[in-house]
Amino acid sequence: MKARSAISSLLGALALAALPFSTALAQKPVAVPLLLCPWGCGPTESDTILMNQMIKEGSPVTLLPQETPGYMYNIREMANQRHWTKTAFSTEDVVIQLALKWGGTPELKEFLPERVPIRFKLLYGETWWAQGKFFVTFDPSIKSPADLKGKRIGLGLRGQSDWGVFSRLVLEYGYGITPQNADIRHLTPAALTQQLLDGSVDVAVTAFGTEPSFTEILISPPLRQLEASPKPLRYIGVSKAAIDKVNAKLGTTFLHVTLPAGKLPKQSEPLSLGFVRGFKAAHPDFPEETAYQIVMAVARNAPKMKELHALWKIWSPELMLHGLSEENVHPGAKRAYVELGWWDKVKQFPAVTYPQ
Structure with missing residues (x-):
């Protein structure tokens, strides 16, 4: 019995000694x-x-x-x-x-x-991200994504959700523009921006972000690079009907918005476009x-x-x-x-x- 009591006392002492260590572990940030x-x-x-x-x-x-x-x-x-x-x-x-x-x-x-x-x-x-749900060009003959059949289109990489994936979905299910009827090129944002500036593509995606009130706009470096060009930058909007088509087809919740003029560089008119959250x-x-x-x-x-x-x-x-x-x-x-x-x-x- 004495041996058992001694063992119990020893275990109790060890448990008490371990308490500060246990407490420290509990307080360590996850x-x-x-x-x-x-x-x-x-x-x-x-x-x-x-x-x-x-x-x-x-x-x-x-x-x-x-x-x-x-x-x-x-x-x-x-x-x-x-x-x-x-x-x-x-x-x-x-x-x-x-x-x-x-x-x-x-x-x-x-x-x-x-x-x-x-x-x-x-x-x-x-x-809220807009890239892939509107486009940019220097070509005044392009008024809508519907005009992009046969055109050279610079999109983001296939692993980039907004730049490369959503842009393809909007073009195909909103306007019927596919790799079969247009020259679609999947490039990095830097490369597609440079190709648009060089005239190697006719139209491209670019990026900005915002929040629900559109009070604050985050202009991406590629869009700033396009802004710096002396060429007249043109925004190609995506219609509400096109956004609705994509949502109906895929069960998605792309949001349609009309962005007031002047929110983006060189944006002289309201812009119809989509957002993801x-x-x-x-x-x-x-x-x-x-x-x-x-x-x-x-x-x-x-x-x-x-x-x-x-x-x-x-x-x-x-x-x-x-x-x-x-x-x-x-x-x-x-x-x-x-x-x-x-x-x-x-x-x-x-x-x-x-x-x-």
Whole structure:
């Protein structure tokens, strides 16, 4: 009995001695890998700033930004179960929708070789992107994408969701423009911009981002390069009817907007175009508390980060919430929005829906 008592006392002492170590482990921030896009895309820089702010304030969760080939890569990588409980990622509403229903089909296998049948949960919105849903040219004879049959068209790479994939979908399902009736070239943004300047292509995609009120516009370096040319830059819009056709065909939620004149460089007239909504997202198995802490950290830090990077300049609660719904939001994110008093705002905005 004495031996048993001594052993029990020893075990108790060891347990007490281990308490500070256990407490230290419990207090160690949870590190969350965050899949982004190629270096220089914007989020790689803005989310590094967010990581630093989270570390400075002692947040219980820290995001670890990771450069990737892009959003098409991210959605396929997130099909791997090893990411489901520990990784968040940058994506767009339309990327999730296409991966759910169209991956591996004749319509999309060029861009998505297989389906990713996961209804990912949204954490917060970060940017509206327009590239691939309007075009630019120096040719005054091109008035509409319908005029592009037989033309040389510079689009982004097949792994780039907006630059290379959505532009093809808009052209084909909105206007009937395909590689069979036009010279479509998939190039890097820098290369296609230079080819447009050199006259090697007739029309091309370019980029800008914004937020729901269109108060703040993020002009991309390629668009700034076109602005600097002495040639008369012309914007080629995409009609609401074309956006509606694409959405009806694919079950997507491209948003149609008419952008007032003067919002873009050398934009003399209103521009009809489409947008996708960019989000941070995670698998449904991603821990609720971690999702909650991520959203709360963004809500706390975003106002002061407006002065640190252009992507944070467009931040607002409305941008975070636009597109969220009871069906698509992560439960931890919703808990944060309810606590912040913001959740009722989602009723004002069209929700991101997932195809059956």
